[in-house]
Amino acid sequence: MSDLFWLSKTGMHELAHPHFADASAPYEDARYAVFGVPYDGTTSFKPGTRFGPRAIREVSFNFESYEPSTGIDFSEIPVTDLGDLAVSRLPEEVARQVADVAGDIIRDGKMPVMLGGEHTATIGAVRAVGPEVYVVCDAHLDLRDELDGTAYSHGCVTRRVLDMVEDVVIIGARSGDREQFEVAAEKTRLYSADTVRELGIGAVLREVREHVGERRIYLSIDADAIDCCLTPGLGTPEPFGMAPLEIREVVRTLAPHAAGFDYVEVAPFDSGQTAAVAAQVVREFVARHWLAG
Numbered sequence: 001m002s003d004l005f006w007l008s009k010t011g012m013h014e015l016a017h018p019h020f021a022d023a024s025a026p027y028e029d030a031r032y033a034v035f036g037v038p039y040d041g042t043t044s045f046k047p048g049t050r051f052g053p054r055a056i057r058e059v060s061f062n063f064e065s066y067e068p069s070t071g072i073d074f075s076e077i078p079v080t081d082l083g084d085l086a087v088s089r090l091p092e093e094v095a096r097q098v099a100d101v102a103g104d105i106i107r108d109g110k111m112p113v114m115l116g117g118e119h120t121a122t123i124g125a126v127r128a129v130g131p132e133v134y135v136v137c138d139a140h141l142d143l144r145d146e147l148d149g150t151a152y153s154h155g156c157v158t159r160r161v162l163d164m165v166e167d168v169v170i171i172g173a174r175s176g177d178r179e180q181f182e183v184a185a186e187k188t189r190l191y192s193a194d195t196v197r198e199l200g201i202g203a204v205l206r207e208v209r210e211h212v213g214e215r216r217i218y219l220s221i222d223a224d225a226i227d228c229c230l231t232p233g234l235g236t237p238e239p240f241g242m243a244p245l246e247i248r249e250v251v252r253t254l255a256p257h258a259a260g261f262d263y264v265e266v267a268p269f270d271s272g273q274t275a276a277v278a279a280q281v282v283r284e285f286v287a288r289h290w291l292a293g
Contacts, residue, residue: 019081020282021060022074030080032286033105037117039087039094042153046235052266053084053115055275056282063280067287074283077290091120091152098124102260111289113282116264118154118235122220126161129260132215134161135169135208137225137250139238141176143183162187169208171250172196172225172242193241201246205253216259221247221281223265223274233274235267244277248284255285256292
């Protein structure tokens, strides 16, 4: 874990809470290992997602540890927070760093739970987990082969994942050029935001569950899957998206089948609502996965 360190100890930032609330288990005893990737080096609209991990951790202390829908107290689940990655400036190197850290976590028999930071980090996490199915909630298709001179841009994440995982499910997308939508139609199972609205999230998830079966998935939540009018702390905001409750249903349904999870692209220049949703969804993921055994 040499690539990890607490930003609060570097003098770069003073954090009120440099770890996720109740993520206090010793690493050797933990079932879940949280780590942050404070990187937004390929951002193409508004920077700021590098502050996402800090904001998610800070707001996590606002919530009661008891999770009433499951009857589980989050403080009783063995979760540790490893801190933030000391990120490179090069996106392909960031992906390598994430793959190294997530790989260590997996080899130690733990579940990686990543906080972003821009979506590029997910490439490394998927590389380490090696899932059979990749499920992503995202406003954007992210199927460009390259953007701004790099194949490791936040706009290329799902394209890079397709290099590693043949089965990709996209939920909530509503943005991409013609070529990307053509690639999505040919190579992915796409449920646009309009489709979610027309069918209902319950019907969509029944289809996804039937499709996934008992296969191992990697679940990635991009904060901009949610309508920007509801959670505006986003680097690439898009209106007419999903609702926070729909994202929660995705996580509740798919967490038991996940081998890795992330919540990325929180840019906390709003009033805190985007990070608050992220923190609660992270807790939902851990609780639902833990409950499933």
